[in-house]
Every structure is written in structure tokens, then in C-alpha cells.
Amino acid sequence: MTTIKQKRTKQWVDKLWPESTYPVSYGDALSKLTKDELTYIRTKLRIPGLSSLNKQALIEALVRLVPERIEEETIRYWDRERWTVIQKILNGQGRWAKPLLTVEQYDYFRYRGIAFPSTVDKTRVVLIPEELMAWFRAKGANLYNKGIAVRNTEWVRLSAGLLYYYGTMTVEQLAERVSALTGAAVDVPEFSGVLREASEYYAQIRVDAGDRVSHSRVADPEKVVGEQEFRAELEFYPLTKSQILKAAEPDYIEKNQYYIDLVRFLRAIYEISREEADCLVEECAEAAMNGLSQGEVMRILSDSLELPDEATMKVLTDKLVLLMNSTRQWVLKGYSPDELSALRQRASVAEESAKKADVISMETRRKIGRNDPCPCGSGKKFKKCCSG
Incomplete structure (x- = not known):
């Protein structure tokens, strides 16, 4: 029996990878999209004056106008990764088999009217319509800088x-x-x-x-x-x-020793995989980065795990505090609480040292530096005599 979840998954897959032919015309590729999706393309590329058109008229207008807008509104801002995707499709004569992108990245190209995830002969591919292939070939030498x-x-x-x-x-x-x-x-x-x-x-x-x-x-x-x-x-x-x-790497998380220790500890007291433990500790670290309190971070763990006995709970809390104090926080401008505390302590010591150096000689009315002769007449430097 097909469950509701399975039906929804199939609907989602059918929408993301609609049946298509290869090669595909621009009009056919756009016809797979809804009127709202076509309007989104028009909005992203800042094409005015099309809001009153019906779906077919809008498709015909986009076939004509998108090539005039994509260079100015999107392609000029591309990095090498997006150019690499387009080059793979161009090298495949308008077809990239076995593509590997995120859903958001497929949508990025589709909703700019450039490339379309499709199913051709039961194979998932990404297609560039024939008209755009000709446009890329004609402008290729000048388009890629x-x-x-x-x-x-x-x-x-x-x-x-x-x-x-x-x-x-x-x-x-x-x-x-x-x-x-x-x-x-x-x-x-x-x-x-x-x-x-x-x-x-x-x-x-x-x-x-x-x-x-x-x-x-x-x-x-x-x-x-x-x-x-x-x-x-x-x-x-x-x-x-x-x-x-x-x-800058996708899904990067800074894993210091306290992060690793907490992962190991969770695996030791709970029957969970390394991936599950790592995911929980990552949630805790992210919460700390957002400046959440210890109690709020502990609730993240309690929502997923049954909290241990009192003695084990104390060890868990101690390890969580170490993680939080060593995690860089956005509210602290990239410092961890431990680093900020050490920074303030050094500043306090320097300030106290400066105060000690700001001694005024009663005879000359001048400040006495730490390497100046001590005003007591001992013949020693001030820092080795009356400064402390």
C-alpha cells in the first residue's frame, strides 16, 4: 500500500524532474512551470510589463526576452562553480546526465530560465533549451570572463x-x-x-x-x-x-577538543551512532554560537535523549559548559567566552601596570617611568624599587 508520505514524495519528485524530450525547445521547457513560477523568473530578471499576460503569452515573451536579461541580471555575478555547471551541460550538447546539485541549486538555474531538471527516457538530467544553447555558443567567447x-x-x-x-x-x-x-x-x-x-x-x-x-x-x-x-x-x-x-566550506562546523569529547561521551552513555552524536553536538554548538543560555542548550539534548542519573548528569553538564565556553559566538564578535575573558584579563593587567607607572614626582611634578631613577634616592630604577 502506498502511504500518504510516499505519495507526497512522488509528487515532489515528479515536480522537480518532469518528463521531457531531448533536445528540448525553450517554450516546452517553460511550459512545465506554473504561471507563478514563470512570474518568478520575470521578477528575478527584472523584466517589466508582462504582469497582465496569460501563461502562454508569458512563455512566448520569456522565450524572447530572457536571453536579453540573463547576462546583466545574473551571469555577470557567477563564480566558477556555476560556470562549471553550465559548461558540463554545454559539453553534453545541452544535456547533463547524473547531475549532483542541491534542490536549491536546481531551482536557482530553473527560476532564472537557464537550465531545467528533467526526466528523459527514465533518466534524470539537466537540460538547456536549444535556443539558449545557440545563444551560449554565439556569445561564449565574450560571455565568460x-x-x-x-x-x-x-x-x-x-x-x-x-x-x-x-x-x-x-x-x-x-x-x-x-x-x-x-x-x-x-x-x-x-x-x-x-x-x-x-x-x-x-x-x-x-x-x-x-x-x-x-x-x-x-x-x-x-x-x-x-x-x-x-x-x-x-x-x-x-x-x-x-x-x-x-x-566557507558547506556544512562546516568548528570542532575543537571539547566538541570531540562531548561526542565521545554521548556515544559512551547512549546507544547512538557517531553521526547521531555529532548531529546533537553540532546543534548544541550552533545554539552556543547564537548566544543561547546553558539551560536552553541543555533542552536541545533533553528533547532527543533521556537525561542520565545525577552523577552522569554532572559530568555531561561540565562537558557542555566547556563546549559552550570554547565556542565562538556571534554576539561576541567571533570570540569564545574563554577568549574574551582572557582578553579582558590581559587588558586589566596592562591597565594596572600603566597605573603603577603613572607616579608623579613631588619635586619635578613629572610622571615617573618604570625605567626612570626612583625618586626615593636609592639609585635603583623605579620599577625595581618603589613601584610595587
Whole structure:
């Protein structure tokens, strides 16, 4: 018997991979979409004046107008990965068999009217319509600018990595950071376009309201912004370029020793797989990154696991606290609580040392440096005599 869930899954698959012919005309490819989906293509490519058309008239207009808009509105912002996808389809004469993309990435190409996931002879493929194939071939030499694609790739990866550690930033803040990392000026409007397009292709980047870009894991950007502004005197944690690029990888999570210890501990007291334990600890780490309290993070574990006896519970709590205190938080501008505590302690020691050095000689009315002769007349340096 087919269950409701199985029926829904089949409906979803049929919608994502509709039956098609190969080669496919542009009109036939677009006819598989709903009127709302066609309208979405028109909106993404900023094609005006088509809102009153019925579905067939809209398809005919898009067949004519999409090639005029895709270079300006989307292709100019592509990185190397998206160009590689298109090149695979072009190399297959308009057909890419056994494609491997996420659902969001299939939708990215479909809802720009460029490439269409389809089923041909019971095989899943991605197709570029004949008319667009001819367009790509005619414009190919001028369309792909390797330098721009390389630049866009670096912009996207650095932005994703920075957002992993800092949570949320304005486009201008990100552009400034990326410029410093690359040593090259960043055109902010162009950069904004690259991020806008990347946000619909890559899971890590999310464009929020108010010219703000966030990592997709950030639950409450406004809370993060408020906490960061409360710490206005605190500079963002200094990251290396290699750290940033590593964090740009899909599904990246920073796994320190305390993270690994908690995974091992959960596996030791519960009959769960490494993947299950890792998934739970990742949820805890993500909650800590969002600035949640210890109680809130503990509830994540209690929702999935039966909490142990009191003695084991204490060990679990201690390990969870170690994880949380060592996890970089967006509200702390990329610092972990442990790092921020150490930073403040060093600043306090330096301030106290400076205060000790600010001793005024009663005779000269001048401040006495730590290497100056001690005013007591001992002949020793001040730091080795009366400073302490």
C-alpha cells in the first residue's frame, strides 16, 4: 500500500524532474512551470510589463526576452562553480546526465530560465533549451570572463567564511573586510549583486533586510547586531585568511577538543551512532554560537535523549559548559567566552601596570617611568624599587 508520505514524495519528485524530450525547445521547457513560477523568473530578471499576460503569452515573451536579461541580471555575478555547471551541460550538447546539485541549486538555474531538471527516457538530467544553447555558443567567447569569475569566487568564499565567525554584517562591512583580505578595492554595488545571487545558490549566505547579510545559521540577526553594538569598543576577532576560507566550506562546523569529547561521551552513555552524536553536538554548538543560555542548550539534548542519573548528569553538564565556553559566538564578535575573558584579563593587567607607572614626582611634578631613577634616592630604577 502506498502511504500518504510516499505519495507526497512522488509528487515532489515528479515536480522537480518532469518528463521531457531531448533536445528540448525553450517554450516546452517553460511550459512545465506554473504561471507563478514563470512570474518568478520575470521578477528575478527584472523584466517589466508582462504582469497582465496569460501563461502562454508569458512563455512566448520569456522565450524572447530572457536571453536579453540573463547576462546583466545574473551571469555577470557567477563564480566558477556555476560556470562549471553550465559548461558540463554545454559539453553534453545541452544535456547533463547524473547531475549532483542541491534542490536549491536546481531551482536557482530553473527560476532564472537557464537550465531545467528533467526526466528523459527514465533518466534524470539537466537540460538547456536549444535556443539558449545557440545563444551560449554565439556569445561564449565574450560571455565568460575568467578574471571576473575568479574574483566573484573569492568574494563569495571570503564572505561565507567571515559570516560563519561574525554572524551578520552589512554589505559595506563585508566589502571592507574582503578588500583588506584581497588587497584590492571592492566595488560595493557589484559586490552586493554577487552576494545577492550567491545567497540563492549557496546555503551559507542569507541576504536580510536593510542591506545586511547573515550566515544561514543565525537565528536572530537583530539580537546579534544589538549585542555587537553593546560591545562597540570590542574589535572583531582577528581571523586569518586560511581560517576564513576553511569556514566557507558547506556544512562546516568548528570542532575543537571539547566538541570531540562531548561526542565521545554521548556515544559512551547512549546507544547512538557517531553521526547521531555529532548531529546533537553540532546543534548544541550552533545554539552556543547564537548566544543561547546553558539551560536552553541543555533542552536541545533533553528533547532527543533521556537525561542520565545525577552523577552522569554532572559530568555531561561540565562537558557542555566547556563546549559552550570554547565556542565562538556571534554576539561576541567571533570570540569564545574563554577568549574574551582572557582578553579582558590581559587588558586589566596592562591597565594596572600603566597605573603603577603613572607616579608623579613631588619635586619635578613629572610622571615617573618604570625605567626612570626612583625618586626615593636609592639609585635603583623605579620599577625595581618603589613601584610595587
